[in-house]
Amino acid sequence: MMQIDTERVLATLRRLARFGARGEGVCRPALSEDDMAARRWLADQMREAGLDARIDAVGNVYGRTPGARRALLVGSHSDSVPTGGWLDGALGVVFGIEAARVWRSQWPDAPIGIDVVSFSDEEGRYLSCLGSRAFCGELDAGQWDALAYEGRTLRQAAADAGLPSPQDLARLDPQRHLAYLEAHIEQGPRLDRAGLDIGVVTGIAGMHRYIATFSGRADHAGTTPMDMRHDAGMAAFEFAVECEARFRQVGAADSVWNFGAVAFKPGVANVVPKVAELTVELRDLSEDVMARMGAALAALAAERDGVRQVGVRLARQGALSPASMDARLCQALDQAAAARQGSRMAMPSGAIHDAMLLARHVPTGMMFVPSIDGRSHTPVENTADRHLALGAQVFFDGLREVARMFQATLPPGVAAT
Amino acid sequence: MMQIDTERVLATLRRLARFGARGEGVCRPALSEDDMAARRWLADQMREAGLDARIDAVGNVYGRTPGARRALLVGSHSDSVPTGGWLDGALGVVFGIEAARVWRSQWPDAPIGIDVVSFSDEEGRYLSCLGSRAFCGELDAGQWDALAYEGRTLRQAAADAGLPSPQDLARLDPQRHLAYLEAHIEQGPRLDRAGLDIGVVTGIAGMHRYIATFSGRADHAGTTPMDMRHDAGMAAFEFAVECEARFRQVGAADSVWNFGAVAFKPGVANVVPKVAELTVELRDLSEDVMARMGAALAALAAERDGVRQVGVRLARQGALSPASMDARLCQALDQAAAARQGSRMAMPSGAIHDAMLLARHVPTGMMFVPSIDGRSHTPVENTADRHLALGAQVFFDGLREVARMFQATLPPGVAAT
Numbered sequence A, B: 001m002m003q004i005d006t007e008r009v010l011a012t013l014r015r016l017a018r019f020g021a022r023g024e025g026v027c028r029p030a031l032s033e034d035d036m037a038a039r040r041w042l043a044d045q046m047r048e049a050g051l052d053a054r055i056d057a058v059g060n061v062y063g064r065t066p067g068a069r070r071a072l073l074v075g076s077h078s079d080s081v082p083t084g085g086w087l088d089g090a091l092g093v094v095f096g097i098e099a100a101r102v103w104r105s106q107w108p109d110a111p112i113g114i115d116v117v118s119f120s121d122e123e124g125r126y127l128s129c130l131g132s133r134a135f136c137g138e139l140d141a142g143q144w145d146a147l148a149y150e151g152r153t154l155r156q157a158a159a160d161a162g163l164p165s166p167q168d169l170a171r172l173d174p175q176r177h178l179a180y181l182e183a184h185i186e187q188g189p190r191l192d193r194a195g196l197d198i199g200v201v202t203g204i205a206g207m208h209r210y211i212a213t214f215s216g217r218a219d220h221a222g223t224t225p226m227d228m229r230h231d232a233g234m235a236a237f238e239f240a241v242e243c244e245a246r247f248r249q250v251g252a253a254d255s256v257w258n259f260g261a262v263a264f265k266p267g268v269a270n271v272v273p274k275v276a277e278l279t280v281e282l283r284d285l286s287e288d289v290m291a292r293m294g295a296a297l298a299a300l301a302a303e304r305d306g307v308r309q310v311g312v313r314l315a316r317q318g319a320l321s322p323a324s325m326d327a328r329l330c331q332a333l334d335q336a337a338a339a340r341q342g343s344r345m346a347m348p349s350g351a352i353h354d355a356m357l358l359a360r361h362v363p364t365g366m367m368f369v370p371s372i373d374g375r376s377h378t379p380v381e382n383t384a385d386r387h388l389a390l391g392a393q394v395f396f397d398g399l400r401e402v403a404r405m406f407q408a409t410l411p412p413g414v415a416a417t
Helices: A006-016 A033-048 A090-106 A130-135 A154-160 A190-194 A232-250 A287-304 A327-339 A354-358 A385-407 B006-016 B033-048 B090-106 B130-135 B154-160 B190-194 B232-250 B287-304 B327-339 B354-358 B385-407
Strands: A052-055 A061-064 A070-077 A112-119 A177-185 A198-204 A206-215 A256-265 A275-284 A311-320 A344-349 A364-369 B052-055 B061-064 B070-077 B112-119 B177-185 B198-204 B206-215 B256-265 B275-284 B311-320 B344-349 B364-369
Touching: A006 A033, A006 A090, A006 A385, A033 A052, A033 A061, A033 A090, A033 A112, A061 A090, A070 A090, A070 A354, A070 A385, A090 A112, A090 A177, A090 A385, A112 A130, A112 A385, A130 A354, A177 A327, A177 A354, A177 A385, A190 A198, A190 A344, A198 A327, A198 A354, A198 A385, A206 A232, A206 A287, A232 A256, A232 A275, A232 A287, A232 B232, A232 B256, A256 B232, A256 B256, A275 A287, A287 A311, A327 A344, A327 A364, A327 A385, A344 A364, A354 A364, A364 A385, B006 B033, B006 B090, B006 B385, B033 B052, B033 B061, B033 B090, B033 B112, B061 B090, B070 B090, B070 B354, B070 B385, B090 B112, B090 B177, B090 B385, B112 B130, B112 B385, B130 B354, B177 B327, B177 B354, B177 B385, B190 B198, B190 B344, B198 B327, B198 B354, B198 B385, B206 B232, B206 B287, B232 B256, B232 B275, B232 B287, B275 B287, B287 B311, B327 B344, B327 B364, B327 B385, B344 B364, B354 B364, B364 B385
Parallel strands: A070 A112, A070 A177, A177 A364, A198 A344, B070 B112, B070 B177, B177 B364, B198 B344
Antiparallel strands: A052 A061, A061 A112, A198 A364, A206 A275, A206 A311, A256 A275, B052 B061, B061 B112, B198 B364, B206 B275, B206 B311, B256 B275
């Protein structure tokens, strides 16, 4: 089996973590100076690995294998949340660069090359998965002026960052890109708790978001007897408690939900809450399961409308369809892990990734390494060195397995790797 | 029975409502220009009624019956919340001025006079019940510089309003002031719903305020399985629902409570709430009942500490002792209502009033007129004209009853009214 240089992987990750370093964590929001400096450095790393690298109009760093007519596209994103950790998407970008480097040095004439990408703004300073959306042709021309952060449009921010004109976008090429593979930290506790090395992602959960609004009356909390109140706050509390019980009944084993935000008006100690707004988010790999949970939510809202003399209204705020990973790619990653004695599990991704966008267009696979204590998007985010090393090797081995698989389908006369 | 001029009462209330008028409501926060203009006008009204009137260092308008060695102190407050209604405390001040006017004209040599007061800042721009606290000697010298609104200290605001120096405070005189009586709108729905004319206040509920803090962990709401969460939000919701059930068990018939504010950190849709802060306020006429409810709250917090892997901490934020009204004054007001064929009920005051301060020092009585639909502290606050007229008459009759009662205890040789 071909060995990659896992020490180099760790060193590259640590050098990348210096861009925007904040203690143990990093601050590299999209198009910030530190983000752009990191991207220029990554482009240089890709060039050193033998790729033709450039930075496109939204900040995507894209490194192509010269000479190859077909390629596996690999990578992730190198931007971070403002108080982020050092790994997150950076891990997948560095795993990709290492894979491309070894690939180029070992098989310089391989018919299937490795193209590496670091997508821009996965974290959504301007738009969640901005870079991969643009790469997939899903960024509308109008969004350059419509998307903004702190009063600066995407168009202006990109120009200020020295990026080329909006026409100059790197694009997915279905003739060239046989598949997309992404490595990422899990960002959750499952692998860590189970003591496993590798997560083979079966799909990325979809997400439905709702706002439940409870409308009561703002009465004096001293003078209004309990039975005369229209208490929107208590109505919201009871709703959430009952809603959770129903989600447990109708959801699947991996379904998750969250009541992450609640706001009272007027929200003061001595006034009965007039309005309560409750944010409800639910996720699952299956649209059917999400539809079942949504129906339970709507039914509960209808049942509770008028209870406690409080009106209930439910509004859908947003939805993302789940994405399935390609079964052959899952199998290749699983076999690669097995061959390296890596313990592993198949698991859904509850978080959104660039792979969610790519999966709509090309066969896509994803691999997780454990997050210590499940932490991410915080400076304490970390993964054991041995998991970083094993992950990089398994990812490389998986790519080789996938390339072999596709090679069998290529026209005759193409040289084997 | 002596008739007061109820038309004059209504006219005086309407003229007072022009100060700081905002549509149907008024805006007269303490020491604002409109509040001070209203106070100067009220001082003039008191003088016309035959009183020696002045405005003291905190803005209290105090009108003394000249010649009398003893007096019933009557009144309320004429400041309002920023978007207040036209009645609130203004009603009690105007009822008091009318009573004093008739009293002076009918019994100029009565040994028990009527002193009228419009307390400053009952609504608490600088301090809740500021004027009555100062009047009762409960304002510390240090508070002149410690209390502030929008960066301006009470000392500065009083000077800017043209008030005399801080030494020049009108003061409760236990030798002179035999009792304090206050009329006010109910500010709640009980009289209006019951179709009654007059509320005889038996006491003013005390209030205990707590903050319950739930401490969990901020995890990604997509990647963290439900059974691995430390969800401070759901812990708070369940706590409030169960807490209400226990308050119903241990509270008295008139006990009230409110979960008026809740705050999540970080409070975003896709992060499991790390911290939830829940404000709990409870009120009752009895310290014992409040203590029982407080114990139930503390027991629940102890039981729930650690449930859902969330810590619970309970902190007392403030407390006001309940105040009992004087039973003889209650009886006098009740008899006065009965004599005018007024339907009535004995009831607690859930709201705080200047009477709460006075009751610590002199026998105190309070009377409510109905608030239409229970509304107050809003421009739609209103009371039917017939209730205003009946209330003013009953209040006057009650004062006469109270004066007779005290007269029986005065030294011999004092002339009867």
